[in-house]
Amino acid sequence: MRLFATGLLMAMAAGFLVLHRLHTLYPGWDVPLGYAIAFTEAAMVGGLADWFAVTALFRRPLGLPIPHTAIIPVNKDRIADSMARFLRENFLTPQVVARRLRHFNLAAAAGGFLADPRSEEQSRVREGAANLFADVLESLDPDQMGGMVKAGLRRQLESVDAAPLLGQMLENAIADKKHLPVLEALLRKLGGVIEANEAMIREMIHTRANTIMRWTGLDEKLASGVLDGTYRLLAEIIVQPDHPLRGKIDEALATLAHDLRHDPEVQAKVARIKAELLANPAVGIWLDAMWERARAALLRAVRNPDKVLAGGIGESLGQLGHALADDPRLQLMVNRFARRTLVGVSTRYGGEIVRLVSETVKRWDARTVSDRIEGAVGRDLQFIRINGTLVGGLFGLAIHTVERFL
Template sequence: MSSQNDVVDHPDGVTASADAEKLAALRRTKLAATTILVCCIGLFAAARLLEASLPGLGFVAAFAEAAAIGGIADWYAVVALFRRPMGLPIPHTAIIPANKTRIADNLGRFIEANFLAPGPIRAKLGEIDFAAMVSDWLADPKRSDGLARFITRLAPQAADAVEQSGLPRFLAARMNDQIEQVRLAPLAAELLGAVTAERRHQRLFDELIVALGRFLNDEQALAVMRDRVRDELPTLAGLFRADAYLVRKIVASAGMLLDEARDDPDHPLRLEFDRFVARFIEQLRTSPDYAARAERLKRDFLARPELSRMAEGLWQGLRAYVIEDAGRPNSRIREHLSGLLVNIGSQLAVDPKVRADMNAGFVAMLASFIDSQKSGVATFVAEQVKSWDLDQLTRIIEINIGRDLQYIRFNGMIVGGLAGLALHLGDLLLLAD
């Protein structure tokens, strides 16, 4: 336990030095107040002794007497805050030590209600540009590279933790459930509708024309056609090679028709193709039969064991790549991540909207955290104050506000002296009447 004259120990030398200065100033003020009080008592005694020969000293005696009484009373009031005056067990003295528990609890509640209230906290947090600090930090390549190295070192452990937690299987199951809820036929209709907008499906028709053209120019295909035509013709027609003639005419007519369709955007074949595609899309959108077929196809696809093995293989491949790359000195993941972090910092610096959103997020997150923990902070403050040594607690308070309290003694002597003069003057006036 420290003595009253010891400076409170602090780990911070600057704080200890400041407390030493406060303690020295407090001692000087106490000495001055006590000296003036002693002077008032001495002045009162001297004035009373000489009052008989010098009646005017009655005013001096009245002032000094009242000043001494006021000074003693205020000395008592100030001392009673911190300790028992002259060690006497006088009731309602040593107020601060006697009420340490109540002071600690009230201080904790005061901090919780006034310093940690949501309004002031949000207002104070709103003055801080968190996004700018994050931007400046990330824009430094060395810092971003250090952060990327740290994240990369954690990658293997993170991958193992993810696998052991069953997260991949959970995600796969959730994805399967979500796909199950998707109606495939209307979705396919919407996709095809987007593809056919502005007749973009005519490119498919162009590819069909090219494919048919190649077919008509293929000698093997033409030979098959001639054989089929020969089989359908009478034997007599085969003697005149009518099959070859018919095939040439068919091929020539078909070629001309394809050339016309290729060059004419409004050719009847193209228009018929438009109608066919439109009918097919509408059937996909509305037909129960198409919807049932699409759902069966979807369920059959999702039930395939190959799909599960493929998903598992993808995860294992990704995990192996991450672990292997993270162990390399020139990790590609680390390099890309470092560049990404620097780019994020640079972009954040020039995007006021993103900065505002980020700052709002920081304020909401920190304010919510502080609001959830403020009761704990108040309890912590109260427990810390309760754990302080009584002499230490008294010493801390006295060092910080004791000098101002000593001025109460000066004021008490001045006010008391003036009151004594007023009473003495009133007494003389009443006696004169």
């Protein structure tokens, strides 16, 4: 388009020179040649003016230090702040988010998409959205974005009152007897550990036995009796649902669950343990690794959405889509939850999101900003040059016509 616009301007310039030459050679053609010359002359002025205007957005025309040119590179930081302010004021305020979502049935739209993800229209939408999301995700600074995600996750973990939550989970597990498989697995694991270290246990008993016991061989019988009794006890606890020790374990777990929910001292101890865990550098390393895995998996998923929707996952998502599309009560619940969640996100993290956009653009060098904006809107800007050339010529023709009749 740049070549076409420049070629049209050159054509007007060549036409202007040729017509002037013809006017010299054929004075009798003064009237028609006058109109044509007026058109080409005004077209050159319009084309050159618009070439200057378009070029001045991205660079200095002909490399000359003309004031108020190279507008985008010079004002890169101000443009970044303006973009962030525009996003904040028009998209990420709670009022705007709530208003836009009030009449939008997000659940039904998601349900239709999940129910038939491979329809032609859905495929185009999915592919376009996936590519856009992947491009945005790759263009953002992974360290800063990861820092924001990890900081948000850490704040959420710090704000969680872990003790009552653990107590409620434990009470529910005991009430539903979901702790029994875990208990049996632990008992089997304990038996396996004892069996694997049987030689060491026998040696410990042999070492601590007195000389008479070792001389008479009673230490070996004692070790065998201890081990056999332990194995028998573990087996009885596992196979007998009404074993007394099971009741003791259930009672101890119930007491622990009650203390987690109602004992301030236990709650303070759990909070202290949680704080120490979060302050441990190993937790930070774990969060870093989790974020990198999540980001890589997310990029793979959005770059290949068809693969993600294949197999059992796709079938399960299809069933969820039918439920969302056909159940008004489920739609109401999901839409209300989505609206509250997105409004909350815009309230808490809207400023951080737009600041991320602003700082990312500011870190780009001036050439990168110019190239990306010109690549996005450059075709339309060349149409401005073409229109300027043609409209300028038409205005020149009109002015020449008015001049002829004055």
